[in-house]
Every structure is written in structure tokens, then in C-alpha cells.
Amino acid sequence: MRGMIENADAIVIGAGIHGASLAFHLAEKGLRPLVLERGTLASGATGRSSGLVRMHYDLEPEARLAWASFAYFRDWSTRVGGECGFTRTGFLQFYPRDAADRLRANVAMQQRIGIPALLVTADDVARLAPGFRTDDFDVAAYEPESGYADPSGTTAAFLAAARERGARLVQGCAVTGIRTAGGRVAGVDTTRGAFGAPIVVDAAGAWAAEVAALAGVEVPITVWRHDTAYVRRPSALRLGHPTVIDDGNAMYFRPEGRDLTLIGLEDDAAMGGAPDEDPRPADGFVERVVDRICRRIPGMVDAGLQSTQRGQDGITPDQRPVLGAAGPEGFYLDCGFSGTGFKTGPAVGACMAELIVDGRATTVDIAPFGLDRFRSGRLLAGEHEDHGIWR
Ligand SMILES: Cc1cc2nc3c(=O)[nH]c(=O)nc-3n(C[C@H](O)[C@H](O)[C@H](O)COP(=O)(O)OP(=O)(O)OC[C@H]3O[C@@H](n4cnc5c(N)ncnc54)[C@H](O)[C@@H]3O)c2cc1C
Numbered sequence: 001m002r003g004m005i006e007n008a009d010a011i012v013i014g015a016g017i018h019g020a021s022l023a024f025h026l027a028e029k030g031l032r033p034l035v036l037e038r039g040t041l042a043s044g045a046t047g048r049s050s051g052l053v054r055m056h057y058d059l060e061p062e063a064r065l066a067w068a069s070f071a072y073f074r075d076w077s078t079r080v081g082g083e084c085g086f087t088r089t090g091f092l093q094f095y096p097r098d099a100a101d102r103l104r105a106n107v108a109m110q111q112r113i114g115i116p117a118l119l120v121t122a123d124d125v126a127r128l129a130p131g132f133r134t135d136d137f138d139v140a141a142y143e144p145e146s147g148y149a150d151p152s153g154t155t156a157a158f159l160a161a162a163r164e165r166g167a168r169l170v171q172g173c174a175v176t177g178i179r180t181a182g183g184r185v186a187g188v189d190t191t192r193g194a195f196g197a198p199i200v201v202d203a204a205g206a207w208a209a210e211v212a213a214l215a216g217v218e219v220p221i222t223v224w225r226h227d228t229a230y231v232r233r234p235s236a237l238r239l240g241h242p243t244v245i246d247d248g249n250a251m252y253f254r255p256e257g258r259d260l261t262l263i264g265l266e267d268d269a270a271m272g273g274a275p276d277e278d279p280r281p282a283d284g285f286v287e288r289v290v291d292r293i294c295r296r297i298p299g300m301v302d303a304g305l306q307s308t309q310r311g312q313d314g315i316t317p318d319q320r321p322v323l324g325a326a327g328p329e330g331f332y333l334d335c336g337f338s339g340t341g342f343k344t345g346p347a348v349g350a351c352m353a354e355l356i357v358d359g360r361a362t363t364v365d366i367a368p369f370g371l372d373r374f375r376s377g378r379l380l381a382g383e384h385e386d387h388g389i390w391r
Pocket residue numbers: 013014015016017018019036037038039040041042043044045046047048049050051052053173174175176203204205206207211226227228264310311312313334335336337338339340341342343344
């Protein structure tokens with residue numbers, strides 16, 4: 001095409017976990033995708049992600065995406081190559097005592113689709129996680145195989161494997177326009193010139209609404225900011241602990257290496273505004289973290305603060321991703337991961353590549369995640385919703 005500096009089979013905007021996974025899966029299918037990244041790979045949500053890898057969701061299609069992704073994390077070196085840093089710690093999910101029926105129902109759904117999830121008692125938890133308070137619930141969900149992975153490493157490994165298969169990554173290249181011709185996408189304009197392709201995918205995380213607007217597509221994605229802290233465990237807790245989501249305390253935490261614990265709060269998010277704001281954590285965040293973690297692990301009162309950081313993701317009104325075609329022919333959305341999209345990255349990329357190349361996703365049915373649900377008012381909700389929208 002005249003005026004284009006390079007042509008590709010597909011252009012993927014954004015080199016976070018989702019752009020990288022999609023590039024890998026498109027390249028596996030024989031396409032030569034071009035990934036355009038305005039910063040450096042994993043410089044968005046992915047590079048700040050806490051990296052939890054678990055399958056506990058209340059919405060079956062999301063649980064299926066997490067389960068299909070788990071197979072990649074478990075067998076990374078043979079399935080993709082390189083390292084994803086998956087560390088098996090076991091995963092515990094706590095609900096408040098009065099939500100035990102919902103917990104049971106969600107675990108039953110997960111078991112039905114093959115996820116190795118169990119119900120355990122408070123006494124079991126005391127054995128699995130010495131030092132935890134266990135007097136505020138009777139049952140918990142336990143996933144012995146789950147844990148966490150390294151989000152930046154996972155993204156780099158996907159991109160390295162994609163490049164071996166013919167993909168190209170251009171960093172420091174911001175997409176500023178999307179070209180169309182006759183109702184089809186034709187390519188993009190960027191800070192480094194124009195690139196041509198018949199397929200353009202928006203995997204731009206917190207910037208996804210801005211990018212979609214370049215194609216004339218309105219996507220209800222706002223910015224969600226999330227603070228996390230690393231604390232150094234006191235010597236009495238050096239043995240480590242499982243990865244945990246603790247809904248009663250609106251918190252999650254996981255071990256990091258030998259003696260750190262990473263903690264995030266689920267009710268502390270700042271919403272809206274521009275995606276390029278100040279990355280410093282909110283006032284009082286550290287005090288809230290200390291208070292919450294000590295409610296679950298009283299011995300953490302002697303922990304020391306190591307560091308804090310803030311990340312951001314694009315969030316949708318039902319806190320579920322937006323996947324599929326939208327607007328001009330050849331334009332696709334792969335965004336809106338709402339603070340939980342690292343762990344589903346492998347399977348989402350596989351599904352999007354199937355949709356783009358074969359016309360239908362077969363790894364998991366992603367039709368429920370279409371953009372039209374917002375127009376029709378059919379927002380997604382778990383049959384036994386485990387918590388409200390993170391705010
Ligand atoms: C602090 C934090 C903790 C989290 N913890 C977890 C967790 O434990 N488990 C989990 O599963 N999920 C977690 N998440 C969510 C998960 O990290 C995100 O859902 C996921 O990383 C989103 O990936 P992405 O590729 O869609 O977006 P991003 O990683 O944000 O990538 C989008 C990329 O697009 C680029 N871009 C934007 N605009 C343009 C443009 N115009 N041109 C070119 N490039 C552009 C950006 O620079 C960016 O690199 C967490 C998120 C945060 C913020």
C-alpha cells in the first residue's frame with residue numbers, strides 16, 4: 001500500500017500479556033503479526049501485575065479461560081519456550097461466613113469443568129497455612145496446583161516465541177490513527193510512520209478506549225488504579241504461605257521469593273481520569289495494608305515494609321473483558337481485563353487467534369464477552385457472584 005512503511009498480516013496494538021499472547025498464537029497459525037508498543041513491552045498493567053494464577057471465578061467462561069491458561073503456565077517450556085516463572089504455592093479463597101453457599105456453588109461449577117478445586121474446612125486451613133486466623137469462616141476453596149507467575153517474563157517469553165515464528169515487535173511506537181478503506185481497516189498511523197494490515201487488534205489495556213475511538217468504536221472502559229505492597233515477613237513466618245484471596249478482608253496476598261509477601265487491597269481502587277497519571281499509591285495505603293494483613297495473619301505485626309507500587313488497568317462496567325470484532329471489518333477488541341487479566345492471557349490469545357483466523361474460538365467460547373452486551377444491557381454476572389465490582 002502506498003505511503004506505508006511496512007505491511008503485516010495483522011497489527012496488534014500493545015505489548016502487554018494480551019498483545020504478546022495474541023502475537024504468539026497468530027504466528028503459530030502462520031500469520032506474520034506486527035506488535036506496536038508505545039513504551040516497552042509489559043510497561044502497562046502487565047509489568048505491575050501481582051501475577052496470581054488461580055482458577056476461582058464465579059463466571060463459568062472466565063473459569064474456563066483461567067483453566068485453559070493454566071495448562072500453559074504448568075507446561076510453559078514445552079508449550080511456549082523460555083520461562084514464565086510459575087511458582088506453585090497452593091491457593092486459598094475465603095468468602096465471608098454468610099457467603100458459604102455461594103462458595104460451595106462456585107467450587108461445584110469449577111469441579112464440573114475439570115478444575116482441581118476442593119472445599120476445605122477451617123481446620124484444614126490451619127494445617128495448610130499455620131499462623132492464619134481461621135475463626136471467621138467454616139469452609140474455604142483450595143486449589144493445590146495454583147500459585148503465581150512472572151508477568152513481565154511471561155510476556156517476554158511469548159514475544160520471543162512469536163518472533164521466532166515470524167512476528168515483529170516495534171517498541172517506542174504509539175498508534176495515533178487507524179486507517180480504513182471501504183468499511184475495512186487498512187492499517188495504522190504511528191509516531192514512527194504508517195503500517196498496513198487488513199487486521200488491527202486493540203490490546204491497549206488502560207488506553208484501549210482511546211485506541212478504539214481511533215476506529216470510531218466506543219468502548220465503556222475506564223481506568224482502574226490499584227496499589228500493592230511488598231512486606232518482609234518476620235522470621236517466625238519465614239516458612240511461607242499459600243496464595244490467598246480473602247474477600248471478607250477485601251484483600252489478596254501471595255509469597256514472593258523466600259521472605260516477602262505481596263499484598264493488594266480490593267476495595268481501594270481509584271477510578272477514572274487519564275491513564276497517564278501519577279503512579280504513587282494513595283494516602284494511607286500502607287496503614288490499611290498493615291491493618292488488613294494482621295487481621296488474617298496476626299504475626300505479620302512484626303513485618304517490615306519493603307516497597308509499594310501502583311498499576312492501572314482498563315475496567316468495564318461488569319468487570320469482564322471485551323473480546324471480539326467491532327466497528328470496521330478487520331478491527332478487533334482484546335481489552336477491558338478489569339484487574340484480573342494476567343492469568344487468562346494464554347487462553348484469551350488462543351481464542352482471539354482462532355476467532356481472527358478461523359472465524360470462531362474453539363478453545364473456549366468467548367461470544368459472551370462481545371461488545372454488544374453493553375448496548376443490549378446483558379451485562380455478565382456469575383450465577384453465584386463472589387463479590388461486587390472492585391471500587
Ligand atoms: C497492580 C495490578 C495487579 C494485578 N494483579 C493481577 C493478578 O494477580 N492476576 C491477574 O490475573 N491479573 C492481575 N492484574 C490485571 C492484569 O495485570 C491485567 O489485566 C493485564 O496485565 C492486562 O494486560 P493487557 O495486555 O491488556 O494491558 P497492558 O499490560 O496495560 O498492555 C497494554 C499496552 O498497550 C500499550 N499502548 C497503549 N496505547 C498505545 C498506543 N496508542 N500505541 C501503542 N501502544 C499502546 C501500553 O503502553 C501497554 O504496554 C493486575 C493489574 C494491576 C494493575
